[in-house]
Amino acid sequence: MAGGSGERFWPLSTKENPKQLLSLASNKSMIRETVERILNLVDYDDIYIATNAIQAVGIKKQIPELREENIIIEPAFRDTAAAIAYGSTYISKYENNPTITVLAADHLIEDVDGFIESLKLAKEEAERGSIVTLGVKPTKPETGYGYIQLNTLSINQICSTKRFMEKPNYETALDYLNDGNYVWNSGMFIFKYDTIMNELEKYVPNHVQTIQKLQPIIKNHTGIELSKKVKDLFNTFKRISIDYAVMEKSQIIKCIPVDIGWNDVGGFNSLPDLFQLDQESNVVKNANYFFLDSNNNIVISDKEESLITTIGVTNMVIVDSHNGILICDRSETEKIKLLLTKLSKLEIIE
Known part of the structure; x- marks a missing residue:
């Protein structure tokens, strides 16, 4: 399926x-x-x-x-x-x-x-x-x-x-x-x-x-x-x-x-189970991630050599994509569907 x-x-x-x-x-x-x-x-x-x-x-x-x-x-x-x-x-x-x-x-x-x-x-x-x-x-x-x-x-x-x-x-x-x-x-x-x-x-x-x-x-x-x-x-x-x-x-x-x-990789919060975490428990995929005082973040990009930097950021999902950028608290990822509904109504996305 x-x-x-x-x-x-x-x-x-x-x-x-x-x-x-x-x-x-x-x-x-x-x-x-x-x-x-x-x-x-x-x-x-x-x-x-x-x-x-x-x-x-x-x-x-x-x-x-x-x-x-x-x-x-x-x-x-x-x-x-x-x-x-x-x-x-x-x-x-x-x-x-x-x-x-x-x-x-x-x-x-x-x-x-x-x-x-x-x-x-x-x-x-x-x-x-x-x-x-x-x-x-x-x-x-x-x-x-x-x-x-x-x-x-x-x-x-x-x-x-x-x-x-x-x-x-x-x-x-x-x-x-x-x-x-x-x-x-x-x-x-x-x-x-x-x-x-x-x-x-x-x-x-x-x-x-x-x-x-x-x-x-x-x-x-x-x-x-x-x-x-x-x-x-x-x-x-x-x-x-x-x-x-x-x-x-x-x-x-x-x-x-x-x-x-x-x-079953149900969402972004499944990713820490799949990747080796860095010294501050961050998940990083396809991104050049540099940070100060940041931990427990999920940082992903689908762009080549994407540079992402954070200072004092904790427990966040940060996605840099060709389709847009998402910055979201890891405890709020279930609201992505609601966000997309609003974007669709505003005709920002199809």
């Missing part, structure tokens, strides 16, 4: 160039890293990227090895339940009842071998009729992730799930960490096509009704032509996430806890 609005890393990211197309942790884009990671298990013919028309151009540029028909262009954003139902149905026209792994294009994983082994185990369990999710063993009381409660937590073993939990406050997250039987909900799912459609029929029948109407069109078209032909029907999908639609209700969910150095 490679959509997104390009908001969390603005001004580095835009609608046309969202997070997955950025080179944040290395000299490769995140989507390039994701594709190369999964090539340890499948080849290019078995990789499908679901995106939108605006971002499809950038994805084709990043992954030129991918066939045109392996890029699924969604005509609108109707959340992850619709994206998974639609994308899975598209894949099923090439293979009867395929086993499908749903991944995000913007996650980082350090232990690739461990990740691939967990997917192999998940495939075996999915082919027995389960929906399998990878749950990440928590390393801190993180409030930015949902959690899954397990009966017992055994790394890289099939575990039974008790319930899916929403993003907690700090005290609750600390309780989860100390309990030892909670994992972060990574949003990675493995299932057979018939299995996910049966569960959608139980819990969100609207999706299956829409899919049944879409199937004849999906069967005969691909690419932007398909996107245009399904637009009206696609908008009849109820807007709901796959977690709310299925995962929190289904009785056939299994979880494989993993410890693979996973990071």
Whole structure:
């Protein structure tokens, strides 16, 4: 899944160039890293990227090895339940009842071998009729992730799930960490096509009704032509996430806890986990940063040899980009979306 609005890393990211197309942790884009990671298990013919028309151009540029028909262009954003139902149905026209792994294009994983082994185990369990999710063993009381409660937590073993939990406050997250039987909900799912459609029929029948109407069109078209032909029907999908639609209700969910150095890079404050900090705990990427009495800052540029200087600045995000300059307290980064809304209304950005 490679959509997104390009908001969390603005001004580095835009609608046309969202997070997955950025080179944040290395000299490769995140989507390039994701594709190369999964090539340890499948080849290019078995990789499908679901995106939108605006971002499809950038994805084709990043992954030129991918066939045109392996890029699924969604005509609108109707959340992850619709994206998974639609994308899975598209894949099923090439293979009867395929086993499908749903991944995000913007996650980082350090232990690739461990990740691939967990997917192999998940495939075996999915082919027995389960929906399998990878749950990440928590390393801190993180409030930015949902959690899954397990009966017992055994790394890289099939575990039974008790319930899916929403993003907690700090005290609750600390309780989860100390309990030892909670994992972060990574949003990675493995299932057979018939299995996910049966569960959608139980819990969100609207999706299956829409899919049944879409199937004849999906069967005969691909690419932007398909996107245009399904637009009206696609908008009849109820807007709901796959977690709310299925995962929190289904009785056939299994979880494989993993410890693979996973990071979903949710925003600027994720970056200190990815980089070696300087002597004052600053993160610096692609910038010549000179400072006096400044610490705990995140300083990034997408310009060559950008000079950035600070005096007496603490706990700030400073971004010097071709799209604009952002200076923001690290505790206020969630307001970037609000800022972009205002800029859009003023027609400063599109």
